[in-house]
Amino acid sequence: MEISIISIGNEVLKGHTSNSNYTFIARQSTLMGNHVRRGYTVSDDPAEISWALGDALSHSDLIITTGGLGPTYDDMTLESIAGALNLSLENNSDAMEMLRKRMLPRNIPLTQERMKMAVLPKGSEPVFNPVGSAPGVLITHNGRQILCLPGVPQEMEAIFNSIRERFQNSDLHYYEESLEFPGIMEGEMAPLIKEEMKKLGDRLYIKSHPLSGSGSGYSVMLEISSYNEDYSEARKLVKEELELFRKTFGKKDQ
Template sequence: MYRPHAWIVNIGNELLIGRIANTNAAVIARELTLMGVIVKRIVVVGDYLDDIATTVREAVGSADIVVTTGGLGPTDDDITMEAVAAAINTPLVLNKAALEMIEAFYRKRGLQLTRERLKMAYLPLGAEPIPNPVGAAPGAYINYSGSHIVVLPGVPSEMEAMLKIALNRLAHILPELCVAEEGITIEGIPESSLAPLLRRASKLCSDCYIKSHPKGHEVENPIIDVKVTASAPDCDTARSKALAVLDYLKKLIQGENSA
């Protein structure tokens, strides 16, 4: 079964200088993974039109799904829509549906439609606006040359609300697949000693991914979270696969301890 590949492009100088943590990347990556998509790359780009356009152009040429966040607001450095339009060689135009969304948002609050607010209604030609249930700026969905581009805001509350809408737009290309994750915490075994047991356990399931996450000291106080991600046509089977790998790992550990 083919699983779509995705790039996530997070835009904003505030990410590059460490002013805020890039939580959007983690949220999007997890949602896509659980829906059967393979996330191939996460890229952070500053608020520079050429850099954004170049990155989006490369992403479109490499992935089935491209999700961007950030740069949709009313200020001069909010240039993501313009950059996406440049990346796919299409003009930026006033989108009637996006304009209606923005007008309704500000009318409800007794505010006029200024030049800066109108700016948020300009989308790449052919884009479908994604409504923003939380804020003012709509996002965009673009089907371009076999790639599905989703443009979302950077404010986490807005992004998360709009991501759900965007994923519904992508439903027709998502695999009929469930991805389940199960985990255990192992104490008292250094990760270097656990590694060969993880290798053996991973061979139990070709559709599973097993990963260790050390939390304590390697020798003095080893604490390791082990996560197994499994995929299958239905969630019960996927979960059973993951649990079977963990059960086998536990038996391997018990065997090592009793040796």
């Protein structure tokens, strides 16, 4: 499954808040055997949200958005998506029930602003938010899926985890290992990585990351990963390849 991630919100766009939501979603999506295709960070502006959604729909099976589901004037995600997909917005009785279930026991009045969180694009499936108010929203449109999650990290993770099985890739498995090579510079590894990628690039992915550029303290983190129909095959390929690098660049204590 090809996945794109749209991060919505001025606080993330301006760098006031770090985008840990992106990292979580991208990492979990990858570990479930999917390919993350593109990430977008946009403001709370319907034109910007529509632009990102339109681009993502042109190449991805699943688009996951974070942010913009709350009760304030600039929570525009659902309105923008409805507009972009030409869907009407309507009161969703399941979403309203979820809001009641969260708010009534806490004596929180269901004001007009809060009821907005139950106004969803027609045909949406609300997903219960066990740690906050705004439900997640799953929209199926022309064979693609759009999952809208809140921007508060704990809420986003709880909703994602509650339906993650649906996004497990049943055809492909992902395996990855990383190993640090102290005292090695990226440039030393470059020729072998290039050679191996030429030979095995359709089955393996090898990436080096310099960990520090300062003087003699340099070090390379090598990451080797594989997508394969067979999990043990992916694991075997990665381990064999890592062994080659360990033999070539590893210190005795590794």
